[in-house]
Amino acid sequence: MNAIIAVIVNVIFALLYAPLIDGVERKIKARVQRRKGPPIQQTWYDILKLFKKEEIMPKDATKSIFVSAPFMAFLSVLIAYLFVPTILPGALYFYGDIIVVIYLLAFSSIVLFLGAFSSGNPYAQVGANREMSLAVMEEILLAFIVGSLAVLNRSLMLNRMFPLEIKVSSIILLAFYLVVMYIASARVPFDIAEAEPEIAEGPFIEYSGKYLAMCKYTIFLKRILLTSLFLNFVLPENVLWRTIGYVIGVVIIPVILAMIEAHMGRMRIDQAVRFMKRLSVIGIFAWVISLFGW
């Protein structure tokens, strides 16, 4: 029963917090670039405004897929929160839950891909293709992380991995995870799928109103999910310290990432793919070390 209450609190926390921290990030990015920047509630205002706007559908679109895709993507990321604790240390754990989390994240990419294609817009197709290419590479990297964690802990249950033992392999894995997290959260050198100045938000180009709000919300939720997963790997088990650490971490990490983001320019998709392919070598290395149990 406790777990269910914790899950409910965690989901509500994530829903409220995810757009807020995006507002903070926007402010910081503006400051780094010597701009004044919007107020930190701006992302929330944007979402609320989008909810009031009318929904437009292009005439080439396949309606059933076009309208359900944003909700599917949003809900699949939201379900992933059932298995990953955020502010309260409690979630629905079961054997193999980490695989479910990965598949849900992949599913949100698949659904956005479908939604983009269903709009019939050529820009959306270009963006969706990039989104899928990135998702494939992300999953290859995540597979190494999951496999190494499973070997290290002899289990596939997330709560056995919270927190990770301090070992050489777990430190390498966490560093590796941070990089993958940065890539998967569609931040600047890797926001190739959306690429506003280039292909006009790619997969989201035809979405408007509530659908666009859902698409944006999905990205914010995905970022906080990945951050929470990282924090769970490092924070201690003690509830008090964990909560304090979590609150600090969930603010600090996005801020640091936003600072990095502000200094970057966008990569081309082929550069990103090559970059991630090279990263996978570290993945193999991490797996070998975990196998030795170092």
Added chain:
Amino acid sequence: MIPENYIVTIPIVLFIVASLAIVLKKETSVKVSSIISAIGSSTLILVSFIGFMHDIDVKYVIWDANGSSILSSLCTVHIHIDKLSSIFVGLTGIITLLASVYAIKYIEKHKSGYYRLLSFSYPLTVLTMYLLFVSWDLLWLLIFWELLTLFSQFIVVFKGDKEAISGAYQYFTITKACADVLVIALVTLIIIVTGLKTSYDDVSLALWAYFSGNKAIGYLLAILALVGFGAKAGLAPFHTWLPKAHPAAPTHISAILSGLIVKTGVYALMRTFLVFFPTDATIGLIVASFGVLTIIVGNMRALAQDDSKRLLAYSTIGQIGYILLPMGAGIYLMGIGQTLLGGFALVASLYHTINHAFFKSLLFLTSGSILYATGSRDLNIIGGLSKQMPYTAFAALIGALSIAGVPPLNGFVSKWMIYSSLLPSATVISLFGIIALAMSAVTAAYIMKFFTAAFLKPPKVKLDVNEVPGLMSATQIIAAAFCILLGVYPNFIVKVCSDALISLGYPISYESFKILPGVVLPNTAAFMPILVLMAVFLLAPLLGLAVGVDRIDNTWTTGYPRPTSAMTSFGYYKDLREGFSEYYSISKELLAFARRLSSAILRMSSSYEDVSYDLNTMLYGAAVFLVIGIFVILWGVIS
């Protein structure tokens, strides 16, 4: 109550009657044979139910021979349906039933072809497949194995054009001329080892005893079996015939070839490695490594295909890898004593076999419907069919999402079981698990390419098509319903698969899976995440419909007139494929190397005749050449 030996015979009679449709004319012959085959297939489902409840054991004595045991086993058809066989028989029944019903309308679209050959060979293919699954004698297995290749090759050639003939030729050369030689060699060796006994019970007893004494020869036999049976299943690197033969056949046949006939290889491998051979870690490792190779080859190749049926054929190769990998891993883990994970992997392998039969035949049927409606298989040309063909699009979407492993559908459950058993094993198997997990993203990518290219992206030229006839779309919807059902309620299949493995003597208990709670089994955790997922995914379209659309407007192309160049299938994931260009170039080099090697061997063997004057060296040399030659040809020289 009808006696069992009659029940086993009913399908045999029905399929033979169906093959008599050869006397009719053109399309009518195919239709009649399909209808009778459909009835035969339904009796197969009945047989499989009875076989699962209790083993059926029937012996038909053709001619009473009291002489040597080899002769007497040839003169007796020993049919024995255990749980493993009945799973495969049940699959055969359901899939061929769907395909036969689909064929009734589908065949009208074909302008020409060898109709009589098809109407004769199709029921006999199903019949020999059934007999292969139920025979309890190695010699008869061999006979049905050969007959199956023979008849299925006739139906591949149906269209009679260049593609069909060359596909059938390759199918013949690789699976029959090469792989079957190995199978015959294997069976002969096993018969010698067992002292001329060919019944499955005797074979497994004798081989277990033999294996403990002669490890090296045991491994040799295992490799022979893996290559011989595996070539039929599309095991890499002996897979080159599959993407040529499967698309060449008429589509309902492609569905059977990819959904079932490759499963005869899987069945033979399961029978061999799970029953005849003891669970030895080394054998498991060999099978698992070939499985991983198969996954990589199939998936990476499927990513680069522009022909819908060829994409699905390569996908079959990849999915066969997903079946063989957990099978090998299960044997390996059993061999090193991790029985819980090992048992889980074996169940996963069997589960994925069942799942693959459903979603692959579903996807092939939808590709057939596309072909029926548009007359094209080229993903560059077709597109935007979801509006004109909503039912087909829905079925294809379910199939695509299942194969991609999206949570509440069947592909997810078996893939989840594969990773759950492989990843935490802390051996090299976990690296295989990682590769399989990474490759599942590629699976999602290529199948989304298939779906979006056919149904969502704008077509190159405006297509004026209609939804396929009701009979065809009904079969697709039924197959889609199976995909959903097997994913939402996995307990039944897990129980069936674990029962089958328990009956083979594996230390698996359905109960022991309860320590692996959550998605697979209830009564273990307080909730079922799968139910949550289902509710949510039903909720999403409802929310979408509730929100609705206020206005329909032109597609926004940033102010320019609509770009004329529509997206082609060739453009999909171009950068991703270029990122993996090393893989594609390596495989090309390997192929070139194999070609050079084979021509070098040809030259050497012609000059060998001059050199060899000593009979002894000649014989040894000939044996070595033969073995090398077979392997080289199998490597895919003929392409």
